[in-house]
Structures are given as structure tokens and as C-alpha cells.
Amino acid sequence: MDSFTTPSHSNPSAKQTESMTSFKVKAYESLMERIDLMAANQMAPEHLRSEVEQFISDYAEEKNIQINSREQKQIASSLVDDMIGLGPLEDIIHDDSVTDILVNGPFKVYVERKGKLQEINVKFHDEGHLEQVARRIASRVGRRIDESSPMVDARLADGSRVNIIMPPLSLDGTSISIRKFSRVDITLDMMVKNENISQPMATLLKIASSSRLNMLISGGTGSGKTTLLNAMSHLIGADERVVTIEDSAELRMQQPHVVRLESRPQNIEGEGEVTIRDLVRNALRMRPDRIIVGEVRGDETIDMLQAMNTGHDGSMSTIHANRPREVLMRLENMMLMSGLEMPSRVMRSLITGALSLIVHTERMRDGKRRVTEITEITGLEGEIIATHSLFKFEYQDEIISEDGETHIRGTFQSTGVTPHFAERARYYGFDKELKEIMRGDL
Secondary structure, eight states: OEESOOOSOSSHHHHHHHHHHHHHHHHHHHHHHHOOHHHHHHSOHHHHHHHHHHHHHHHHHHTTEEOOHHHHHHHHHHHHHHHHSOGGGHHHHTOTTEEEEEEESTTOEEEEETTEEEEESOOOSSHHHHHHHHHHHHHHTTOOOBTTBOEEEEEOTTSOEEEEEOTTTSTTSOEEEEEOOOSSOOOHHHHHHTTSSOHHHHHHHHHHHHTTOOEEEEESTTSSHHHHHHHHHTTSOTTSOEEEEESSOOOOOOSSSEEEEEOBOOOTTSOOOBOHHHHHHHHTTSOOSEEEESOOOSTHHHHHHHHHHTTOTTOEEEEEOSSHHHHHHHHHHHHHTTSOOOOHHHHHHHHHHHOOEEEEEEEOTTSOEEEEEEEEEEEEETTEEEEEEEEEEEEEEEEEOTTSOEEEEEEEEEOOOOOTTHHHHHHTTOHHHHHHHTSSOO
């Protein structure tokens, strides 16, 4: 009788793993020939797992292969994940230390842990197996992905954001990118504890939110913009009506009076699309106290700025930019995407009238995400938008820890400048607190 236990080979564990993988692939192929997948999807997972375990036992006996109880359960669990779950990604999606999962074809999988990417030993059987998982992800959100429609943006059941792109657009096999949805509600106090931000900076943001200032959170991909936006949303009062607008719902609002809106792509007939701009315009008719847009990236920018200028104080959004000054240039470019021809001075006047603060985030070389600058927009000086920094992260040096990890050291410094919104803060009763945090180096 064949067995997974291999005697006296130069690398017995590798041989055993190879035998296990070969058996699992053949068992999976046999199972697919005998099972009704539609019926399997309607079964309770535990009941299905029990049925597959019995099949594995029978199949091993049929093929005269010896497997123990632990191996039987392990193979059955893996096959059930392949049938109704995310296949080899199922375990990773439940790993709380992983923030991003990146699949580059069937044989290369990377994850991000503590802000750093690393390749892991997880593989799909082949491209067909990977495409099957990709189609399952798409079908769960009512989308289709194939050669005629080879790109999908979707959201998993736990809120994680997923992007899929297939051949012929992806030349080396199907690519899946998953940004995992955090199970922990991050607050500004937690970010202070994790040294993502200083206590005075967190206090400034609390004052700004309570004073109903409009803010943009800027930064590069994966710099923590949405995490910070979620943290700041905790500062909104329970008595306010909030409308959130997103491409893929990631915001976790704790207030009782929240209306969550999500855009919709066009269907396979090219109809039914509802854009972020459509939702922003509709939100203005919903009597919101604040509007929170997950990310501005196109022609919806002008509608959002107009909303901020017309009584919806305390609204927030995020934007991709490498530094605060670049935010202003990007806003002008995106306003032009609306098709309206506006003089530069009018666009800049709209920006300065709408926005008070730009909060910039970065994922630094040591993998830690930090709020590196808080910039205030003070108005127009001639044709130029005037700004000044209120806080900055000042790099000092870096150290190598005992485990070989690099850690950047620096300080969050107050510039000592009196904020332009000081009078507004005084109106809301925060003038003493604001003066205290803006004194000297903190």
C-alpha cells in the first residue's frame, strides 16, 4: 500500500509534501466529476466538510493510498476552500497580521505584514484553478469576469477590497489584489499609542473636527489614508446626519444616523452605472450635516467642493498625492475633468473657500505609517493658494533592532504658527486648548 510516510530519502519532508499535493490535485479532479457544485454551495460548510472527508477516505482506499485522520481533515478542508471559498487564500484572509494579499499568477503570492511585502509559500494548482477562484469572487458580488470583461473591482463579504485582472490584459496569468478590511476599529488615541501620530497632532484634528473644518487626507497608495479617515470619523457627533459615498464600502461609521452610499459600475450591457459624482449630487438632496467621500479622483471633485462651500461644514475625503502642495494641483486638474471651463483664479477661490486642512500620511521605509504633515490653507495671495504647515514629522535617524528590522526615529514638531482657524476654534470653545498644543516643539 502506498503511503505519505516516506522512508530514507534525502529529503523526506519534500517528498511527503509532493505526494500530498499530487494526491490532493487528483482527489479534487475526481471530486469535481462526481459532485453538484450548485448543491454544494447551498450546504452548510460543516456538513459539506464532513461529506468531503468521507469522500477523501473512500478515494484513498480506492487508490490504495494510506492517509491518517489529520491528513484527511487537512485535505478535506483544502478541497472545501477550493470548492466554495478562496482556495489557498482562505487561511491568509483570516490572518490578522496580513493587510494586503497580492497574487501574481498561480505560483506567486505576496502578503504585506507590518508595512512590508514578502513572498509566501502558497500556490494554486494552475491558471485554471486561479481563474476559478477569481470568478467565484466576482460572482459573489454579482459581477462577471472573463476574456470579454477581464477587470473587476469588488468587495468581499468581510468588507475587504479586491481587484482582479485576467488575461489577455494580465500577461503572466490572473492577478488578484486584496486590501483586507481591518477587524479593529482604529481611533486617534490608538494611533498615538502606535506612534503614527503625536498627541498634540491628534488633539489638533479633534479640535478641527469639532470646529467643523473641511479636511482632505492625502498620501500615496497604502499610506493609511482610509484608516485615518475611519479614525477621524469617530469624532463626529451622534446627533449629526452623515452621508458616506464610496467606490467600495470601507468606512466604519459608529454614529447612529448614517446613510452609506456605494457607486455601481455598468453592467455587461454597458448600462446602469452610478458614479461617485451622481451620488455626491444626490447626497445634497438628502439633508446631510456632513458628507464623507471615500476618495476623490475625478469629476466629482467640483461637486464635493461646492458642497463644502454651501453649508456642509466638517466634510472629509481622501486623495492620492505625494505631498500637500501637490494636492492643490491635483484638485485643479480634477475640477477640469468635469467639463466646465473655469479660470484658474475661480478654481483656486473654490478650493480655498471649501478646504481648511490637508492631513498628509506616508508609509515610510520601516513600514510604519505616519501622519507626516498637517497643512492649513489660509486663502489666496494674488493667484497663489497660500498655505502653512502646522505640524511636521522631522526625521532623525534609524536603528536596526535585534530581529534585524529597520526602525526610523524622528519627532513630530509643531511649527508654532497660530492657525488661521483660531477664531473659529474660539467660537467652539477650543481656543485655550489650541494655543497649548501649538506652543514650541512637541
